[in-house]
Amino acid sequence: MDRFRMIFQYFQSNSESVMNGICGLLTLASIKMYTSIDFSCPCLPQYNMAYGLGIMFVPPIALFLCGLILNRQSLVMLEEWSRPQGCRKKDPAVIRYLCSSIMQRAMVAPAAWIIVTLLDGKCLICAFSGSMDPEKFVDFASASPVQVQQLLAKVPCKDEELMRNNTSRKAVSRYLRCWSQALGWSILLILIIAAFLARWLRPCFNQAALLQARHWSNYIDIEQKIFEETCCEHSRLFAHKCILHFFESMRQEVKLHSFSLSREGEGSEGDQALLRGITDQDQVNKLLKMWYYEKPPLDVSKATQR
Amino acid sequence: MDKFRMIFQFLQSNQESFMNGICGIMALASTQIYSAFDFNCPCLPHYNLAYGLGILLVPPFILFLLGFVLNNNISMLAEEWRRPQGQRGKDPAVLRYMFCSMAQRAMIAPVVWVSVTLLDGKCITCAFCTSVPVEILGNASHPSLSQGDMKRVLARIPCKEIYDGQELIANEVAIRYLRCISQALGWCFVLLMTMLAFLVRSLRPCFTQAAFLKSRYWSHYIDIERKLFDETCTEHARSFAKVCIQQFFEGMSTDLVAAHCHLPRKAPEDAGEATEKLLGITDWDTMNMALKSWHRCKPPLHLHTPALPSGNGWAGEGQPPVHRSVPQREMAAYYSWV
Numbered sequence: 001m002d003r004f005r006m007i008f009q010y011f012q013s014n015s016e017s018v019m020n021g022i023c024g025l026l027t028l029a030s031i032k033m034y035t036s037i038d039f040s041c042p043c044l045p046q047y048n049m050a051y052g053l054g055i056m057f058v059p060p061i062a063l064f065l066c067g068l069i070l071n072r073q074s075l076v077m078l079e080e081w082s083r084p085q086g087c088r089k090k091d092p093a094v095i096r097y098l099c100s101s102i103m104q105r106a107m108v109a110p111a112a113w114i115i116v117t118l119l120d121g122k123c124l125i126c127a128f129s130g131s132m133d134p135e136k137f138v139d140f141a142s143a144s145p146v147q148v149q150q151l152l153a154k155v156p157c158k159d160e161e162l163m164r165n166n167t168s169r170k171a172v173s174r175y176l177r178c179w180s181q182a183l184g185w186s187i188l189l190i191l192i193i194a195a196f197l198a199r200w201l202r203p204c205f206n207q208a209a210l211l212q213a214r215h216w217s218n219y220i221d222i223e224q225k226i227f228e229e230t231c232c233e234h235s236r237l238f239a240h241k242c243i244l245h246f247f248e249s250m251r252q253e254v255k256l257h258s259f260s261l262s263r264e265g266e267g268s269e270g271d272q273a274l275l276r277g278i279t280d281q282d283q284v285n286k287l288l289k290m291w292y293y294e295k296p297p298l299d300v301s302k303a304t305q306r
Numbered sequence: 307m308d309k310f311r312m313i314f315q316f317l318q319s320n321q322e323s324f325m326n327g328i329c330g331i332m333a334l335a336s337t338q339i340y341s342a343f344d345f346n347c348p349c350l351p352h353y354n355l356a357y358g359l360g361i362l363l364v365p366p367f368i369l370f371l372l373g374f375v376l377n378n379n380i381s382m383l384a385e386e387w388r389r390p391q392g393q394r395g396k397d398p399a400v401l402r403y404m405f406c407s408m409a410q411r412a413m414i415a416p417v418v419w420v421s422v423t424l425l426d427g428k429c430i431t432c433a434f435c436t437s438v439p440v441e442i443l444g445n446a447s448h449p450s451l452s453q454g455d456m457k458r459v460l461a462r463i464p465c466k467e468i469y470d471g472q473e474l475i476a477n478e479v480a481i482r483y484l485r486c487i488s489q490a491l492g493w494c495f496v497l498l499m500t501m502l503a504f505l506v507r508s509l510r511p512c513f514t515q516a517a518f519l520k521s522r523y524w525s526h527y528i529d530i531e532r533k534l535f536d537e538t539c540t541e542h543a544r545s546f547a548k549v550c551i552q553q554f555f556e557g558m559s560t561d562l563v564a565a566h567c568h569l570p571r572k573a574p575e576d577a578g579e580a581t582e583k584l585l586g587i588t589d590w591d592t593m594n595m596a597l598k599s600w601h602r603c604k605p606p607l608h609l610h611t612p613a614l615p616s617g618n619g620w621a622g623e624g625q626p627p628v629h630r631s632v633p634q635r636e637m638a639a640y641y642s643w644v
Binding site for chain 1: 483507515608
């Protein structure tokens with residue numbers, strides 16, 4: 001029992017830290033993915049905006065869903081939400097607490113991706129180079145409207161022969177990167193201030209209800225873990241009884257049909273007990289064959305009554 | 307029994323995490339294999355598509371099968387599926403649960419391979435370079451080529467060193483275009499897979515939770531029962547072997563007494579347990595004879611024959627028990643696996 005207690009204390013204290021760890025790993029994975037994927041803007045008028053904004057927003061959605069999938073508490077919350085009331089009342093505060101805690105953790109990796117994207121600047125340059133005002137830049141002001149669109153679309157591609165040493169391209173690029181980085185840092189600042197305020201001001205509002213909701217959400221989590229553990233323990237005992245019952249019924253059959261007297265006391269008591277009356281190659285073969293062809297019924301009531 | 311209980315609890319609680327660990331390792335292995343693999347587009351019109359799509363689709367299939375092979379539970383599933391009904395009913399829900407959980411884990415590495423391939427872009431570039439829209443991306447001033455020539459030129463797009471169609475369509479433009487399409491496909495694929503996984507995981511508790519708990523319990527039960535049965539059989543085999551060998555030595559000792567017509571010298575009383583363990587074999591010749599006999603004529607797999615003259619050469623058998631339904635056809639004359 002001590003061992004159980006130790007294990008469950010570990011689970012209880014570390015459930016939060018396991019979730020935090022997964023959250024951190026996912027964030028690191030998102031940053032690594034961004035750096036390892038080769039960003040290549042198509043530099044075509046119709047495709048730039050779709051590509052740039054797509055790279056900025058589609059991976060965060062996938063990361064958010066991943067964060068929800070990998071979080072064990074989301075299953076706990078859904079079960080609690082969808083269960084029939086039965087004899088136990090449902091507390092919406094607990095479900096709300098679980099939901100908000102899951103969402104907060106799942107939002108970290110997408111936020112990291114968006115911020116890294118903005119700080120790097122390539123996505124915004126790709127998406128919005130075509131929307132720049134050509135009048136502000138010398139080389140583009142003199143081109144025809146159709147050409148201007150083509151030229152602006154090629155700004156993100158530094159290696160393009162037209163753009164290689166073009167000062168206006170560098171100007172557009174710098175301008176957009178400046179905006180992108182400003183946006184990135186602002187979002188980071190806002191998020192950190194929001195997190196700071198939420199954490200600092202929380203005790204001022206309804207701390208008792210929060211403590212209750214947190215306690216009961218931990219309780220539901222632990223209750224489910226213990227239920228699974230108990231089911232495992234039960235199925236192990238069930239299997240043990242079933243197999244013993246099977247060996248016993250084989251021994252009965254051998255006794256019934258064999259004509260040779262069995263000599264008791266041969267070898268030690270322990271060995272005799274373990275042999276369970278099966279002392280012959282044919283009997284063993286028969287036992288193994290029976291085990292495959294006719295598994296015993298899932299009913300150990302006779303065994304437990306004995 | 308305590309030790310067994312600890313081990314089984316560990317295995318049970320960690321079996322899921324063990325299988326998840328294997329999944330993760332296979333996913334990492336697939337990214338590693340992709341980065342180590344030297345992608346070589348053939349740059350020929352009819353071969354590009356086959357090569358590109360082959361690299362995109364064949365390794366995931368192999369990884370999927372490997373995911374099944376590395377999963378220990380596949381034999382358990384096959385056994386449960388094929389066994390005759392007998393006295394225990396078969397529950398198709400349990401089989402479905404086992405198969406689904408194995409298939410879900412086996413799908414992870416292939417999905418990772420396809421995502422990484424699409425996001426990298428080389429495969430799609432190789433496969434579809436001949437389908438690039440030259441009218442939109444190309445130089446309009448270039449004189450038109452025949453279909454075959456055009457395809458041959460476009461097929462060389464992935465191979466920058468031998469590309470000779472710079473006037474037709476710039477190499478960088480085409481590659482950027484194809485890579486953009488490939489990455490868009492890749493991210494859409496990733497989003498689709500994550501959404502599917504999310505839906506499957508989140509809708510299950512809302513609809514079939516009771517049936518799920520039942521299937522999970524019985525699939526764990528089948529696994530534990532199989533392990534416990536193997537353990538019990540191993541214990542039984544150990545005791546069988548121990549008693550068989552003890553009886554062999556005792557049989558030898560009795561034979562010697564009968565053959566040599568002299569009583570074995572009794573050791574002094576205070577030798578105790580050690581003397582008993584010698585089992586009546588106390589000199590060089592006797593031991594050699596015992597060893598030779600063990601090699602030449604192993605005892606029958608039949609413990610205790612109280613009334614019959616036991617020797618080390620008789621290969622008799624007890625009465626085979628009458629069996630109800632399964633006809634017993636095997637002959638008890640093979641000892642080679644002992």
